[in-house]
Amino acid sequence: MQVLKFGGTSVASAENIEKVIAIVGQALAQGPVVLVVSALGGTTDALIGAGRAAAAGDEAFRITLRQLEARHLTAAEALLPTPAAQAELQPWLTAQFTELALLADGIFALGELSPRTLDRLMSYGELLSSRLVVAAFQARGLAAAWADSRQLLRTNSRFGMAQVEEVVTEQQVRAFQLATPSNLWVAPGFIAADAEGHTTTLGRGGSDYTAAILAAALGAEKLEIWTDVSGMLTADPRLVRAARPIAHISYEEAMELSHFGAKVLYAPTVQPVRQRGIPMWIKNTFAPQDFGTLVEVAPPPTPNVVRGLSSIGNLALLNLEGSGMVGVPGFSARLFAALARARINVVLITQSSSEHSICVGVNEADVPAAQGVVNEEFAGEISAGRLEPLRPETGLAIVALVGENMKNHPGISGRLFSALGHNGVNIRAIAQGASERNISTVIRASDVRKAINVLHEEFFEATSKQVNLFILGPGNVGGKLLAQLAQQQAYLREKLSLDLRVMAIANSRHSLVSEEGGLDLRTWPEDLNEAPKLTLEEFTQLIISKNLRNSIFVDVTANPAAADQYAPLLAKSVAIVACNKVAASAAYASYRHLKQLAQDFNTKYLFETNVGAALPVIGTLGDLTRSGDVVRRMQAVLSGTLNFVFNNYDGSRPFAEVVRQAQAEGYTEPDPRLDLNGSDVARKILILAREAGQQLEMNDVANESFLPPSCLEGDVPAFYEQLAVHEPHFRALYEAAASEGKRLKFVAQYTDGQAAVGLQQIPPGHDLYDLRGKDNVVLFYTDRYTDQPLVVKGAGAGAEVTASGVFADIIRAARL
Ligand SMILES: Nc1ncnc2c1ncn2[C@@H]1O[C@H](COP(=O)(O)OP(=O)(O)O)[C@@H](O)[C@H]1O
Numbered sequence: 001m002q003v004l005k006f007g008g009t010s011v012a013s014a015e016n017i018e019k020v021i022a023i024v025g026q027a028l029a030q031g032p033v034v035l036v037v038s039a040l041g042g043t044t045d046a047l048i049g050a051g052r053a054a055a056a057g058d059e060a061f062r063i064t065l066r067q068l069e070a071r072h073l074t075a076a077e078a079l080l081p082t083p084a085a086q087a088e089l090q091p092w093l094t095a096q097f098t099e100l101a102l103l104a105d106g107i108f109a110l111g112e113l114s115p116r117t118l119d120r121l122m123s124y125g126e127l128l129s130s131r132l133v134v135a136a137f138q139a140r141g142l143a144a145a146w147a148d149s150r151q152l153l154r155t156n157s158r159f160g161m162a163q164v165e166e167v168v169t170e171q172q173v174r175a176f177q178l179a180t181p182s183n184l185w186v187a188p189g190f191i192a193a194d195a196e197g198h199t200t201t202l203g204r205g206g207s208d209y210t211a212a213i214l215a216a217a218l219g220a221e222k223l224e225i226w227t228d229v230s231g232m233l234t235a236d237p238r239l240v241r242a243a244r245p246i247a248h249i250s251y252e253e254a255m256e257l258s259h260f261g262a263k264v265l266y267a268p269t270v271q272p273v274r275q276r277g278i279p280m281w282i283k284n285t286f287a288p289q290d291f292g293t294l295v296e297v298a299p300p301p302t303p304n305v306v307r308g309l310s311s312i313g314n315l316a317l318l319n320l321e322g323s324g325m326v327g328v329p330g331f332s333a334r335l336f337a338a339l340a341r342a343r344i345n346v347v348l349i350t351q352s353s354s355e356h357s358i359c360v361g362v363n364e365a366d367v368p369a370a371q372g373v374v375n376e377e378f379a380g381e382i383s384a385g386r387l388e389p390l391r392p393e394t395g396l397a398i399v400a401l402v403g404e405n406m407k408n409h410p411g412i413s414g415r416l417f418s419a420l421g422h423n424g425v426n427i428r429a430i431a432q433g434a435s436e437r438n439i440s441t442v443i444r445a446s447d448v449r450k451a452i453n454v455l456h457e458e459f460f461e462a463t464s465k466q467v468n469l470f471i472l473g474p475g476n477v478g479g480k481l482l483a484q485l486a487q488q489q490a491y492l493r494e495k496l497s498l499d500l501r502v503m504a505i506a507n508s509r510h511s512l513v514s515e516e517g518g519l520d521l522r523t524w525p526e527d528l529n530e531a532p533k534l535t536l537e538e539f540t541q542l543i544i545s546k547n548l549r550n551s552i553f554v555d556v557t558a559n560p561a562a563a564d565q566y567a568p569l570l571a572k573s574v575a576i577v578a579c580n581k582v583a584a585s586a587a588y589a590s591y592r593h594l595k596q597l598a599q600d601f602n603t604k605y606l607f608e609t610n611v612g613a614a615l616p617v618i619g620t621l622g623d624l625t626r627s628g629d630v631v632r633r634m635q636a637v638l639s640g641t642l643n644f645v646f647n648n649y650d651g652s653r654p655f656a657e658v659v660r661q662a663q664a665e666g667y668t669e670p671d672p673r674l675d676l677n678g679s680d681v682a683r684k685i686l687i688l689a690r691e692a693g694q695q696l697e698m699n700d701v702a703n704e705s706f707l708p709p710s711c712l713e714g715d716v717p718a719f720y721e722q723l724a725v726h727e728p729h730f731r732a733l734y735e736a737a738a739s740e741g742k743r744l745k746f747v748a749q750y751t752d753g754q755a756a757v758g759l760q761q762i763p764p765g766h767d768l769y770d771l772r773g774k775d776n777v778v779l780f781y782t783d784r785y786t787d788q789p790l791v792v793k794g795a796g797a798g799a800e801v802t803a804s805g806v807f808a809d810i811i812r813a814a815r816l
């Protein structure tokens with residue numbers, strides 16, 4: 001004997017029922033079959049909706065019932081090939097809907113829907129589907145017997161969630177078996193009857209349970225649960241796209257997963273088949289060739305430590321707390337007894353060893369009742385101040401890791417906590433049974449999708465880590481960055497297991513946002529021009545509300561307002577990668593605050609390109625200091641503009657003309673004075689000094705300008721005029737150096753806590769002497785590099801290299 005159960009989607013239409021018939025036909029070749037069917041998908045919800053509408057005095061229930069009738073008649077017409085067969089079933093179907101209408105009219109007249117009546121109402125779903133399937137088999141010449149589950153399954157009278165009385169049920173099933181010697185029974189799932197013969201139901205999704213009860217009572221050789229997915233998956237496929245079928249699973253694991261939300265299997269289903277050692281398959285009606293999942297006593301070993309993930313929403317935590325609990329036995333017993341009296345199901349329990357508080361997780365809908373009974377039970381202690389009144393916290397969910405194998409592998413919880421921590425998912429409570437088969441975490445419901453994806457990646461997709469980029473400023477550097485990302489995406493996926501996706505690109509006029517999956521990096525320039533505008537605050541909110549794992553905000557602007565967004569993003573564990581220097585060179589307190597936020601929220605704030613573009617300057621400084629070295633002195637040339645000017649000025653052409661050329665060739669800021677007055681270099685040495693551990697402000701950086709003060713007054717044309725007027729001054733500077741064989745360099749210097757920038761004469765042979773083009777150089781003198789400095793040198797400007805530096809920071813943040 002085999003028991004096969006087909007769920008709502010599998011029997012949702014005539015077309016699907018044809019597939020069911022084909023699968024059952026093959027099973028019959030191996031032996032007798034008991035077929036359990038659910039209602040046509042969506043019917044139970046529709047019946048509940050109709051009942052509630054009727055009770056609320058809303059006539060709309062009539063429309064719902066008419067639609068259901070039409071749906072069943074259409075299915076019957078398509079399934080029954082001959083007018084004779086149709087003529088037999090149709091009057092029966094119509095009679096059922098007449099009965100249903102009478103029942104609903106009664107509910108409407110009374111304005112009341114009791115649990116008992118609701119069970120009656122819901123039972124029509126499975127009654128109709130099972131009779132339809134019987135007729136379809138008979139029309140194909142297969143003798144199928146209809147087995148009324150209300151005469152097979154005996155339950156108590158807890159309507160809506162009735163408990164099966166096993167002994168009577170088994171007797172009834174055996175008696176039916178003797179009286180009905182057919183190779184094929186078709187039984188409605190979900191429904192049963194109490195001792196008085198009132199129809200009951202087994203809880204939503206209960207047809208699986210019906211099938212398991214029948215399998216156990218008949219001592220079936222196997223139970224097959226046929227559904228719309230290829231087995232029990234590693235996670236809910238509606239939440240995790242990469243979820244994949246679990247081929248083998250133990251009864252206990254399947255039970256844990258279903259208890260913790262894996263809808264594919266109704267949780268009570270496992271127990272009856274486990275007790276009898278009946279193997280259970282979960283198979284896909286729409287892909288019968290797929291292996292599916294085999295639930296068995298001892299599944300073969302797998303390298304996967306975690307078997308699956310699941311989640312339950314609508315959870316509330318109830319926290320009972322107070323000094324009156326410490327060392328007093330019986331508190332928990334009273335708490336649970338009070339909850340049990342109110343028929344409140346406790347989903348999770350945690351208690352700290354201090355015994356100062358006990359925390360239970362319950363369904364949100366139970367909170368008011370729980371508060372009532374618990375506060376009443378402990379009224380004495382609460383009024384004496386020995387206990388706090390019960391504090392419920394709602395809007396929560398459980399995410400659970402399930403796997404027998406976890407107990408043999410230390411470090412699973414560590415991986416769980418760190419993966420969630422890096423993504424800013426706050427864990428409100430944890431519970432781990434002594435069996436170590438399940439580790440449950442309570443988190444905010446709004447974090448479930450992110451958390452379960454992060455954990456799926458951590459435990460099942462060693463192959464790739466999804467990283468979500470939000471790019472601000474697709475200009476010169478940003479555009480190059482996007483091109484490099486497009487070019488490297490496949491390489492990074494293959495070599496570093498990083499799946500980098502650009503989720504949004506924004507400039508001051510447009511914000512292009514991907515709904516899912518990432519933007520197309522071939523067409524973004526055109527797409528962006530079509531996209532609407534978002535303010536910076538809106539862009540930040542978008543990143544926060546998307547709540548995607550491994551999110552990185554990439555600031556490729558020089559906009560001070562963009563830097564204001566870092567703090568709120570870091571506080572949500574969104575990493576920041578910036579080539580924008582504003583934040584790192586702002587007030588020390590705010591620089592420190594951002595670094596602290598990154599640490600507190602387990603994320604990264606990276607800005608390597610603030611100094612020397614992609615040259616490894618800040619990274620080197622970090623490596624030195626982290627390894628215990630002390631940076632005593634830094635000497636650096638950090639401005640492409642000033643290098644260009646002093647490399648090209650030798651008195652043969654006016655200084656003003658050389659500056660104009662630098663501007664024309666794109667080295668300078670739009671206002672070249674920002675480069676020439678040294679303030680940009682001052683920002684850079686300030687950042688380096690801070691990264692070396694000094695608490696410095698911009699005002700602390702001495703800046704001896706080589707420009708006569710009049711050059712800095714007025715606008716840019718006036719500036720050029722003044723440069724021309726002061727040509728003798730520049731010439732004198734040049735000649736003073738040249739006469740001694742030296743070169744002029746604008747040098748940034750840091751010595752034992754003091755920072756300064758200014759023009760210096762550099763002798764031949766000095767590390768700063770020989771610099772070409774856009775080169776930057778930084779010399780580090782440290783306790784370990786005493787005589788000869790550690791030198792970092794190379795191109796320190798240019799869109800392509802700057803973009804590559806930003807890219808490198810993105811990869812650093814992604815591999816956290
Ligand atoms: N871990 C999981 N594995 C497989 N399916 C799951 C899991 N968690 C949730 N589901 C959902 O359960 C659905 C199947 O359950 P259900 O809709 O009750 O099927 P049926 O109507 O066949 O009984 C799947 O379509 C899937 O969306």
Ligand SMILES: N[C@@H](CC(=O)OP(=O)(O)O)C(=O)O
Nearest residue numbers: 007008038044204205206207
């Ligand atoms: N039809 C019932 C029982 C059931 O088990 O359905 P399904 O097999 O489609 O989950 C329900 O919707 O709850």
